Amino acid sequence: MADCGICLEALKKPVSTPCGHVHCEACLRNYIVSSNDALKSTCPTCRREFHIATPDLAVVPEKYHGFILPTIRKLYIDIPSTSKLVKKVNSLKTQVKDLSKEIDLLDERCDGLEREVQAFAEAERATRIEMRALQNEYEELSYKYDSMVALCTETHCSPGPSRSSHNNDATTSLDNAALPVQLRPKRALPKSRPHRSARHSDVPNVPLVSKRQRVSRHSDVHDIGRPPRNE
Structure with a gap:
């Protein structure tokens, strides 16, 4: 909303002068009353003169009443919501x-x-x-x-x-460590010879006679150190 040019506040009951400037009604009335001229006044904004005396409509023909307007007119401003x-x-x-x-x-x-x-x-x-x-x-x-x-x-x-x-030696040792270890090839075992019984499988089994070892007797022990007998 516009501000008044006299009090520099929001307009209260705005009125307009003939030049088009808008002021508060109370502010404009106080300004006009404070002037020395009772018939004329000036606009507080542009200093343009305007008449404040209104002629008596009784002595003015009726056909001219529509052209006689008050110099100070009230304004109705729609304030948006x-x-x-x-x-x-x-x-x-x-x-x-x-x-x-x-x-x-x-x-x-x-x-x-x-x-x-x-x-x-x-x-x-x-x-x-x-x-x-x-x-x-x-x-x-x-x-x-x-x-x-x-x-x-x-x-x-x-x-x-x-x-x-x-x-270089360290690098070579690392490279050798990375290589797989080659194992020594195993030597073939000697073939075992077949048993004599296997070689002569066609020969019938013959009982083997083993010689018993002579066991010393008690009499032999006592005979040690004696002279031999004369037979």
């Missing part, structure tokens, strides 16, 4: 609340991710420091090894295996 606007405002407020909750959740998630990133950065820094220390130690050991090899060469000693040969 605000129910739709209220519903829209309520829906927007609900949407704002939901978005505020999502923003809070995103802020918490961002804080957690920032902490994780900081932890990863610290771990990476520590790992880089450790790697640099190990690299320096490796370079020192390599330098010492090369110095010892050069010293052995100068003193006519047999130098130890170089790092490359050591690596």
Whole structure:
């Protein structure tokens, strides 16, 4: 709704001047009463003059009554219903609340991710420091090894295996370990000879006579050491 040009507030009982500017009825009346001229006044907005005296219709012919209009006319403004606007405002407020909750959740998630990133950065820094220390130690050991090899060469000693040969030997041992183990072929067992009874299967079984071993008797034991008898 429009505002009044005098009180700068929403229009209350709006009235219009002949120039078309709209003001509150009370504000315009107070403005006109405060002027010095009783027949004329000016518009508070554009300063255009207009007559405030109305002629007596009794002395004016009736056919001219339709052309005589009051200089200040009342206006009737249709104010639209605000129910739709209220519903829209309520829906927007609900949407704002939901978005505020999502923003809070995103802020918490961002804080957690920032902490994780900081932890990863610290771990990476520590790992880089450790790697640099190990690299320096490796370079020192390599330098010492090369110095010892050069010293052995100068003193006519047999130098130890170089790092490359050591690596090659390790690689060869790994390759050999990966190959399948070849087993020694088994030697054929000698064929067993057939028994004599099997070779002469057509010969009838003959009982074998085995010679019994002589068992010493008691009399023989007593005869030991005696002179032989003269028979």
